[in-house]
Amino acid sequence: MKALYFDSDLKRIVLTKALSLVYPNAPLSRFSPVSYADVPEPGLPGENWVKVKNRMCGLCGSDIHFMFLEIDPKTAPAAVPPIKRKFLGHELVGEVVESGTGAGEFKEGDRVILRIDWPSCYQKETRPMCRQCQRGNYLLCEDPGWDGAPANQGGGFSPYMVVHKSQLVKIGPDIPDNDAVLIEPVACSVRAALKRPPAAGERVLVLGAGTIGLTMIMVLRAISPDTEVWAVARYPHQADAARRLGAAGIISGKEAYRKAAEATGGKYFKGMFNNEMVIGGFDVIYDTVGNDRSITDSLRWARAGGTVVVVGINFIPKRLEYTPIWYQEINLMGINCHGQETFKGKSMTSFDAALALYREGSLDFSGIITHTFPMADFRQAIKIFFDKKRHRAVKVVLTHQR
Secondary structure, X not given: OEEEEEEOOHHHHHHHHHHOOOOOOHHHOOOOOEEEEEOOOOOOOOOOEEEEEEEEEEOOHHXXXXXXXXOOOOOOHHHOOOOOEEEOOOEEEEEEEEXXXXXXXXXXXXXXXXXXXXXXXXXXXXXXXXXXXXXXXXXXXXOOOOOOOOOOOOOOOOOEEEEEHHHEEEEOOOOOHHHHOOHHHHHHHHHHHHHOOOOOOOEEEEEOOOHHHHHHHHHHXXXXXXXXXXXXXXXXXXXXXXXXXXXXXEEOOOOHHHHHHHHHOOEEEXXXXXXEEEEOXXXXXXXXXXXXXXXXXXHHHEEEEEEEEEOOOOOOOOOOOOHHHHHXXXXXXXXXXXOEEEEXXXXXXXXXXXXXXXXXXXXXXXXXXXXXXXXXXXXXXXXXXXXXXXXXXXXXXXXXXX
16 A cells, blocks of 8 residues: 655654755655655554544644654654654544454444544553553553554555554544544644633633634634634634634734734733733633744733643744743643543543534534545645645645545
8 A cells, every 4th residue: 555654764854854955845755754655555463453444634734744854853752762654644534444353343334533643551552551541641641652563554644554443433424524534633622622611701812723723713612602712813714714613803913912902901012122012811822833933922912820722733842932921920731632531521532522512513614624635646735735825725635545
């Protein structure tokens, strides 16, 4: 089968990063640790495993980070054991074509989405599980890495993959493929919203209006309809989508600090060297971008005692101006995708909560998927991803032949 994957090969990584200085497409060249190449089709590695034929997979920003080597080796995630070969693609929907004798509920013909992507105690069947996996927070596993992972396991950008039964969520015919690939991003937004649930009457800000930002607006409007939700949008089509989903207003442009103050009734200040600050800003800010600039702005736009939840992922941090944390006693917290939640008084996974919101009609996915390409055209899909303004792109997905 032909699959898209990343090899943890230091020589290729160094060579590609050097070539990228003069050749921007080096990460997609034959020198790169990223390959779209033939690998053996995987077989079931054990009785508790399932083989899935993939139908469709969304192109996520984290996939782009891998493809374009946007990972600083000095970051915290880079310190733990790497996956020797990481098959890319996790926002997927597929169909079970084979299941082991211990695979439980998963049978041939079942449609599934992927819940657990990275190695954890679940796939390794570690007993006893680590503290975090016992709580259902598999992405916080205290035993990272897995030397014994199945070879050519595959991912969403592979026609087939094999996964442990614990990694999957079964879905019914009520969820079409185009909606199913968006459940994983919604699960991330659910976790962010439940990390610091907004109260009625509070003003909150969603910074960023890509896929996660827009699903964040949906989730916030669903779980707290009396909350006033504002959004930061970079492009006009994103602003239009945010308003359609219920954003009370849009903050953008050079006057963003002043607009943030006006939106909240706060006070805007500008000191020397273009040093801007808002006092009395938003109660909660969900930063779906997660880079140095966005976190700095978020900390300066939150009210005293307010909260900033970092939702977006950045593997190349440079400089964070963190004085608002002590100056305004800001609560700064982050999320790592999804895990176990308490939702409507019940313990469930982020995916269970996302599916509950979907089935009650609280999520509006119209217009989120803007571009669809066959897997062989993944390079064109990447071009669209990087030129969202021109193509009015939100979510780009890749499909496999049935």
